Amino acid sequence: MLKRLLDYNEGEEFDLVLMVKNSQLRQDKRGKHYLLMQLADSSGSIRANYWQAQAEDASRFNAGTVVEASGMIEDYHNHDQIKLFSIHPVSPDDQVDLSQLVATAPEKPAEIEKEIKDFVAQIDNKNWHDLVDFLLKKWSSRFFAYPAGKSNHHAYKGGLAFHTLTMLKDARGLADNYPAVNRSLLYAGCILHDMGKVLELSGPVATQYTAEGNLVGHLVLIDEQLMLAAQELKIDLASEDLLLLRHMVLSHHGRYEYGSPKLPALLEAELLHRIDDLDAAVNAITTELSTTKPGEFTPPLMSQDGRRYYRPRQER
Template sequence: MFKKEEDFIENLNQIRRIKTSFVIADKTIKTARNGKDYIEFSLTDKTGQITARMFPNQGANDIYQGIEKKSIYTINGTVDEFPRNSGNFSIKVDSFQKMAKDEYDLDDYIRTSHKDQDELVNEIFLTINEIKNPHLKNLLKAFFCDETFTDEFYNAPSAKIYHHNYLGGLLEHTVEVLMICKKTCEIFPEIDQDLLYTGAILHDIGKLKAYDYDLVTIDISSEGRLLDHLFISCDMVKEKIRDCKIEMPEDLQTQLLHIMLSHHGDVQNGWGSPVNPQTPEAVALHHADNLDAKVRGILQTKQSPKN
């Protein structure tokens, strides 16, 4: 059964009754001001994500326990806007029913990058070919000539919630950051562009291990929660240098690892960097990454109902 066009999340922007299907990506038990428990859902389809809430008269915990995350359900309820005229839409759920696999078309729920994957991949390979530093070029080739790595990298998401949180999102984010870095080097030609471009391409590779994902849902892995993708990315680089016997001066390796570890900005921001960016390349990568994440996050919000 195909979803109707008006029932995709990107079109839930007016108060009305609905009966349609979504992936229940997440669920939480919360307590209202009146002391009663209610259930909050994160619902997704191929066009976005929206919050939904169910306020049962009783038995909220029993209902909650019976809900299967990462499954597709028919939802009966009302699209509501609160506060009025705020543009913040959510769904008040009256009832729901899990759907059998032969009752839906999976393509209605798979969120993917809308950009041309071949063009994104080509941009990475063109950049690798243009890099003059042989140590950095060999490191990038070791990653991108590895078919197992590239299969994962080209299809992975870049986040669970905030930006590029769909299949192919990591590749899209990486190339967008790379393009911002290239513009930065036009303004500041003194920057070591080979080092910066290598950092841009590799800065988030740890997300391959930091997220568990399938066709319809994304979650943070145990390794991602305990180590964070910044550390994992650096560990993957060090492992590749060692296993592929790549000759790289220690100072160059330190510079590369520094810009990767510090790309979330100053430690005091609390965004995960264990060290402040201290070189021009590190500062440039941080701002390129932050600019792309923030702008893409806002654009995604505008493309879906606020909730």
């Protein structure tokens, strides 16, 4: 079996076809240009510095560029980094299997889809069920393929659906423990809360924000989709059912400074915000810990207010 990028250990050399996940043109203390890059394949990504860069290399090695790179894995502040020997874009004539260059969700897409649809079937309020079912079918091809974000959490192919499924499982446990929770409303909110990202993001490969994503954002985009779906399904636009579901998606970031136009004002909306925040945090932390050596700390995680997390020497 061919080794992938994250299969190589410190001191090992490699020659691989990789994808530029992101790159930034910077200057060192002497004023010379270099590219700070993340090179990736389906196993994950590792930081690399291209010291011989010229200003025009920023466009040669932008996000999504497929490259052939040779180098060695080295230690940088207790984390892996690539020491590049050479790097050049792969010719468009070369047939490259992009599926081998993009990280994917840890569960098979068909299984994720089946499990989410099982939760849809448990939504017993007809209006909520019909709205969720309609929008899930409308955006199915994107919803089950897109990442949940560009970089912060679940930033891999199928990440949006996997994040949604994990939240639904958390929601099920909370609804089991707290009888006051409206299970149908919470499930509907979990499925819809990030669905606007199918319009906010460009796709699973070299993910960027679309014009709609930058100018409107996924909370407002899914609210618009809800209204359009309600019109098509002939659901009363003034109904409380629609009002509650709109509140769920619009308030799920939990704070004004995080982009929500309203704070959670329903028990289910409060739970949705906390479940979303919890799953995003767990994913971000475990992703960093997976590339951190035992007995060391992760780099500061911006999504966690710059905190660093420790990986114990003895793990179960």
